[in-house]
Amino acid sequence: MDMPRSDVRPVDFDSFSTPKHLEHAAQQAHARNYQDFLIVDVDSHHYENESYAEVFEYIENPIMRRDAIDSGGRSTGFLNTQVGGQSMAGRIVRNKGRKLDKPRVSKHRDIGMTLDWMDSMGVDYACLFPTPMLFLSAHPVPEVEAAMAQAYNRWLCERILAHEPRIVSMLYLPFNDPDAAYKTVKEFGDKKGVVGFMVTSPRYKSVHDNTFMRTYRLIEEQGKVLSFHAAYNWDDRALAMCNRFIAAHALGFMWFNMVHMTNWVVNGLPERFPKLKVMWIESGLTWAYSLMQRLDHSYLMRTSDCPQLKRKPSEYMREMYYSTQPMEMPEDKTLLEATFKQIKADTQLLWSSDYPHWDFDLPSTIYDLPFLDEKSKRNILGGTAAKLFNLDSKPVKKIP
Amino acid sequence: MAEWFVARASDLKDGDRRIVTAGKREIGVFHKDGAYHAYSNTCLHQGGPACEGVMINNVVDILNPDRTYEGQKFGDETHFVCPWHGWEYDIKTGEMVGDRKQKLRKYEVVKRGDDIYVVA
Secondary structure, three states: OOOOOEEEOOOOOOOOOOOHOOOHHHHHHOOOOHOOOEEEEEEOOOHHHHHHHHHHOOOOOHHHHHHHHOOOOOOOOOOOOOOOOOOOOOOOOHHHHHHOOOOOOOOOHHHHHHHHHHHOOOOEEEEEEOOOOHHHHHHOOOHHHHHHHHHHHHHHHHHHHHHOOOEEEEEEOOOHHHHHHHHHHHHHHOOOOEEEEEEEEEOOOOOHHHHHHHHHHHHHOOOOEEEEEOOOOOOOOOOOHHHHHHHHHHHHHHHHHHHHHHHHOOOHHHHOOOEEEEEOOOOOHHHHHHHHHHHHHHHHHHHHHOOOOOOOOOHHOOOOOEOOOOOOOOOOOOHHHHHHOOOOOOHEEEEEOOOOOHHHHOOOOHOOOOOOHHHHHHHHHHHHHHHHHHHHHHHHHHOO | HHHHHHEOOOOOOOOOOEEEEOOOEEEEEEEEEOOOOOOOOOOOOOOOOOHHEEEEEEEEEOOOOOOOOOEEEEEEEEEEOOOOOEEEEEEEEEEEEOOOEEEEOEEEEEOOOOEEEEEO
């Protein structure tokens, strides 16, 4: 028997680097020739709380600014939070490891860390969203949501988006304050790297409320995207019955988007804003297929409940956009294929990673699907997003 | 097939592991509770480095004889966890514990004198 030379290394938990953590992702990227085509991630995250010292300085109101800065070092105080561990009791190591990471690019640390994982996965452009602020929609004081949204959006535009063309964002809309939401679109609509506006879904403001119509109209006029980013609210009365995070997460990330989508359609908003580009983020895919059937079935009996509709609800839903992650992977792939067909994946589905969160997806979740041809794969992985966000279609990544 | 050097047995202490690149394959070699185990370092989920995460025992729900729930405790089964998404594997079998039909490729480990080799 041969005894060739092997390369042997220990497993080291005392150091961390994103390129090392994602070495297998880079291998996938090379093996699938991602360098040859555009990949756009429409939903990724940073931990903006690591930059709160900078963000808080952008809060305009001096009383709130002092309150925020004073409470900056504590997990409770100025801002609300949610129970629920991203790291799964330490099973996911990158949450702790990121403190030890040394990004290769010497711009803002957030830029460097983002570019590192983008290159490893083979991503050219990433739409960056916050993490703890996804729960800001449940803050009991609407003024705080509005103030924090404005501060974060200004910080993001000035410190991140202005300095890195490969990072874009749909900015946080303070939806609990309709006037502040409108002002946000007015102030930031033409800023570099702003490709749309994002509503965090776990909230109790109805999307069909008249106070939001001028905001929708303005986003439609700007040609930007309005997105609804799912999250959970474990304090929600229904979800509060769940005793385990898996339950609150699995249900919560579908539940709020199902409510908002239903209200969006039955109140005729697609008819009122026919050119508004609407995207549903991080609910997976099966919810949309399920809801299409459910709403169509009821609509055909109760058309008088939705007099603005000229077509079945599913037909409007097929004109909206959906991000892939967390993409369900049924053993029977024909179920997934049927879901892709129902939501018109070739033109309406956009790949997303959700990195660095615990349930992130790689581009291979799309690229390796047996029922997609190369053109469909490239549309979903980046082509559709490039058109939607008006991005250059030339690949710019540097896979390590 | 070839034998690829892993470590001197005296250097691979109980609870320790090594990642061996054997040609184009990456293999995780574990020394745990007196036994050696070797598995493919490619997670069956999305290809993460399956053997490079934490080792942790299984979690058990404690049920009373009347089937009421009492709490949780760690069990006796050791798992290694893919650090990307948390897929857990039984260190004795390489089975994915959430769906034991799925198994990591297992490799034979041999000891020659004080040297440990994996056969791949």
